[in-house]
Amino acid sequence: MQPGSNALQEQGIVTRGVWRAPYRQDGCPVIIAVDSEGRRIAAVVLRRGLVPGRVKRTLTEFREAVDPAHGLRLVKAPPTD
Secondary structure (H helix, E strand, O other): OOOOOHHHHOOOOOOOEEEEEEEEOEEEEEEEEEEOOEEEEEEEOOOOOHHHHHHHHHHHHHHHHOOOOOOOOOOOOOOOO
């Protein structure tokens, strides 16, 4: 499966986030990052020695860098002197 593949949409993975893929590679689980358009933007094969939580955090940071969440953010009001 190539980055940006529509196969993720066909398999029902279309929500932005970091997920365990519905497939394995060489018998190992795969963790994927999905952008806001439902495209796979990164994948890591969980080979022996990798810590799943650390992989998920790293992929989440990567996803946020390339596909930031589009939400409202509260900011401080400017001074009213």
